Amino acid sequence: MGGSETVRRFRIRVDGQVFEVEAEEILEQAPNDAVERDAPSLPANPAIEGRDDVLTVVAPLPGTVLEIRVSQGQPVVTGQLLVILEAMKMENEITSPRAGHIVQVVVDKGQAVAFGDPLLIVG
Numbered sequence: 001m002g003g004s005e006t007v008r009r010f011r012i013r014v015d016g017q018v019f020e021v022e023a024e025e026i027l028e029q030a031p032n033d034a035v036e037r038d039a040p041s042l043p044a045n046p047a048i049e050g051r052d053d054v055l056t057v058v059a060p061l062p063g064t065v066l067e068i069r070v071s072q073g074q075p076v077v078t079g080q081l082l083v084i085l086e087a088m089k090m091e092n093e094i095t096s097p098r099a100g101h102i103v104q105v106v107v108d109k110g111q112a113v114a115f116g117d118p119l120l121i122v123g
Contacts (some may be wrong), residue, residue: 054103054123057094059113063087068109068120075101076122083107083119096122 009022067084070076076096083094103123107113 054121055097055100056121057082057097057119059085059115059117059119060094061085061087061092062114063092063112065107065109065111065113065119066091068105068107070102070105070120072102072105075099085113085119094119098122 007022009020011018011020063085064087065083066086069081069083076082077099078096080096081093082096082102085092085094100122103121105120106118107120113119
C-alpha cells in the first residue's frame, strides 16, 4: 500500500461520560499535520516569497468554512482558533500551529475547501 500509519488518541465525552480512544489514521502520503512549508497553488505574494519562516495552514479535511476568527496582520499565539470548518455536520476548529501573525487569509466564509487546500498563512 505504501502509506504510513499514525495512531492518535482522542478524549470523547458522551452524555457526560468521558471515554479515551485510540484511532489509527492511514496516510497515503507523508503527513502534514495541517501545515506545509509553502503553498504552490497560491498566487505570487511578495510578503512571503523567499521566506522560510511562514507556514501555510491547510484544510485537514474537506468541508465548508463556517467562520474565520482572524484577519490579515493580526498577531496569533500557538493554539489560537483561526478557522471553524464544517465537515460531515461537525464543526472542526483549526488552530494556529505557532505564534506569529496572519500574513494572508486565503479563504472566504462559506467557501468549500478540499483536503490540503490552503486556509491562511502564518508568518
